[in-house]
Amino acid sequence: MPRFSVSIHIVPRKGLLDPQGKAVADALHxxxxxxxxxxxxxxxxxxxxxxxxxxxxxxxxxxxxxKLLANPVTEDYEIAAVAGG
Amino acid sequence: MPRFSVSIHIVPRKGLLDPQGKAVADALHxxxxxxxxxxxxxxxxxxxxxxxxxxxxxxxxxxxxxKLLANPVTEDYEIAAVAGG
Numbered sequence: 001m002p003r004f005s006v007s008i009h010i011v012p013r014k015g016l017l018d019p020q021g022k023a024v025a026d027a028l029h030x031x032x033x034x035x036x037x038x039x040x041x042x043x044x045x046x047x048x049x050x051x052x053x054x055x056x057x058x059x060x061x062x063x064x065x066x067k068l069l070a071n072p073v074t075e076d077y078e079i080a081a082v083a084g085g
Numbered sequence: 086m087p088r089f090s091v092s093i094h095i096v097p098r099k100g101l102l103d104p105q106g107k108a109v110a111d112a113l114h115x116x117x118x119x120x121x122x123x124x125x126x127x128x129x130x131x132x133x134x135x136x137x138x139x140x141x142x143x144x145x146x147x148x149x150x151x152k153l154l155a156n157p158v159t160e161d162y163e164i165a166a167v168a169g170g
Contacts, residue, residue: 001120003122009129011129024153024154031152031153033145035086035134035142036145036149037088037133037134037135038132038133039130039133040130040131041130042128043126043128043129044094044095044096044127044129045106046127047123048122048124049120060121064116064118064121067116069109
């Protein structure tokens with residue numbers, strides 16, 4: 001079966017506090033980067049998935065996000081790209 | 086000044102151990118996702134940056150990665166997208 005590289009973005013849901021992003025924005029300001037208005041920090045996951053097609057690999061990755069990778073209460077996820085095959 | 090949304094991917098450098106990715110791959114296997122060959126986990130950062138142009142915002146984000154956001158010893162970063170303005 002061909003192998004696909006699936007990129008996933010998992011980010012804190014909009015409207016929820018993102019203390020890590022707040023800390024990074026404050027640190028950037030302290031370093032003199034005054035142009036930063038906001039920072040939000042999530043996870044970037046790259047999975048190597050074997051599948052019949054790019055669509056199958058994407059469906060597998062979506063199931064993995066639902067079951068393990070993303071917290072459905074506090075996070076949103078997006079399959080950013082499916083490459084290879 | 087217009088505001089740009091800059092997406093950054095920071096990933097463990099290729100060839101370095103990624104224990105978090107290994108743990109996720111093992112957990113996915115335990116859940117029955119046998120098609121996953123590998124998982125690598127990095128950070129997805131979205132910055133809201135004020136700048137004269139998209140190029141200026143990208144240059145600012147690159148400087149931030151060099152100075153604070155990425156560990157130059159163990160991580161690679163990539164400015165994935167600059168949107169808005």
